[in-house]
Amino acid sequence: MKKTRYLIAAAALLCALAIPATAAGPDALQKIIILATTTSTQDSGLLDVLVPLFERESGFQVKTISVGSGQAMKMGEKGEADVLLVHSPEAEKKFMADGFGVTRRLVMHNDFIVVGPATDPAKIKGVSAADAMKRIAQSGSVFASRGDNSGTHAKEKGLWKGAAINPEGQIWYQQTGLGMGQTLNVAAEKRGYTLTDRATYLSLKKRLGLEILVEGDSKLLNIYHVIELNQVSWPKVNSQGGKAFADFMLAKKTQEIIGSFGVDKFGAPLFFPDAGKKPETLGL
Amino acid sequence: MSNLLEAENLRIRRGGVQVLDLPRFSVATEEKVAVVGPNGAGKSSLLLGLACLLRRETGTISFKGEPVMERGETAYRRKIAMVFQEPLLFDTTVLDNVAEGLRIRGKGREEARDIARDSLELFKVGQLTGRSAHKLSGGEAQRVSLARAFAVKPELILMDEPFSSLDLPTRIVLAEDLGRILHESGTAAIIATHDRLEAFHVVDRLLVLDGGIVVQEGRPSEVMAQPANAFVAAFRRTSYSGL
């Protein structure tokens, strides 16, 4: 029975260690910002650089919740976040029109690419995005879709629409409901095509065995906005914190960091800073 | 001899069936009573009811003249003891088993163990103190169970068929030892049994229970001379030793 006593003591000690992790004073709450963003933004590693910098400068503590753009905006609608960093323009516009956000500002962009096997059975290499989608559908080649209302998924749906194709229910159209990395793996395994952001593709390129087949089309631009949420409808929203973060994302110094992120690892930047520019200038 | 324990209008129902109906029952200080009857006669219910371990429909139980109220049940039980047909020992050493009743009453570990050792000696199993309770024979285990009950120096001890699961030679020896210990310690006892052996060896009074009712009562010799029913008559016929 003595051993049991030691065990209980050890466990109690561990709990005591856990308590500082959970305690938070009342003032501490205004110091916390919930940032809802997308998995691809998080996975690129950019936020791992920017967020600690912001926390140090501003004194706020950021809780980065990475989910799909769809879920991020839903969280915004319910007032369960303070600021959004998303890349799903059509949905964002509706979000703003419905009055859920107070400001929406352009932060940066990168681009999507269509990747597939080197053998390219649908023969889409070098064609426009719309053409590529048509050829994939016509050849019945496997296409792996995120299927999760993320920004990537929204872009993909837009492309199908633009090509006047409905892939739903077709046997070659595989909706994974998973993140970008995993969806890329599915495409690689099945020697199929998928739409991906460049950053994720570059970080996984070595293992995938997929090639970039379509890029540069203006329709493939991936635009990030930072949206501050409406405190009027949801009093618990930390609008001060949200604004501080949004301002930070557009600050000159931050934009410079964004522009140089990824260069040492991949030889080319993963994102292009766009603060202050008009979306039209990007060709959107 | 004054009455140690008195029960009035004791009625108990189990599973919707009336299993006990006793208008009056008493045990005097140092008196040994045997309750005999076939299976289902209500012997266990009587003992459990007297120990306030079984909900009774009606009836009051008084110990040394004071009625036992619901709040006082635990205090009352600390003045008596009960053993069952199975030894029901704890998963620990023999010594700590016997000490448990004393520990429950707040005694320190060493003091309890000292008293426990004496109790084990009394029942001739003093050499088993360090043994694990699971490694005992049937007879040894029941001796330990009795030692545990006696260690708390109860004024009254209730025994529900304490030897029924033991083989005959073991029962004979144990019954003799128990009888002697009961006599020497001056403990009152109520023993439920369907076997003649314990019934005659130790008791002053015999109660015959059938269908929850007392059908005969008196000194053992009286009851045997005028058996009230077939069971008692058959009882008389089986003879092991002594009487």
Place this chain on the structure above:
Amino acid sequence: MDLILDGIRTALSLIFSLDREVLAVTLLSLKVSCSATLASLFIGIPAGVLLALSDFPGRRFVISLVNTGMGLPPVVVGLFVTIFLWRNGPLGFLEILYTPAAMILAQAVIATPIVTGITIASIQNLPANLKLQVRALGATRLQTVWILVREARLPLLAAVMAGFGGVISEVGASIMVGGNIKGQTRVLTTATVMETGKGDFDVAIALSLILLALTFGVNYLLTVIQQRERPR
């Protein structure tokens, strides 16, 4: 095959170099799951003893609820706890969403039915008259509960292992209520999912190996205690 070997190689280097992040994630996993298991023991064992020993109308219904709860999908628990803990939810005033406290809460909800269910079975497995014998020895209700729990300590240790095992390895609830925030609510399971999603399989394998080692270690310890106490 190279992938797995790569993974194991990375795993060993991360572990032996005591990588800070990996260490932090491991420590948090332990803290959260131990706290949750302890909480579930404080609630589950008394509740289990009560349900095993007492009799009241609807007792069987409650026990079947407990048994159903043993198989409750963690992700369902995570969903409901999240909804309750949302700022605008009924427990939003607690302000614990996306903190370890929320994870401990969700994991405790998962573990408690498991502990309760096994406790009920353990107590019911004791000899039928044991409770009476203990009461006859003059034990109060509280003393009786303590003694019976002590008597059933071997199967109850199995309850501890089952409860702990259930929560150290769960990921659905932890992701939802914790948010997998670096340095705050990232634990071994959530980090593994994230690294897999990013395609960093070697790191994912490393984390998996650590999780397995941790789970094995804790269970080994408890098993040694349990088997050492065996009467044979």
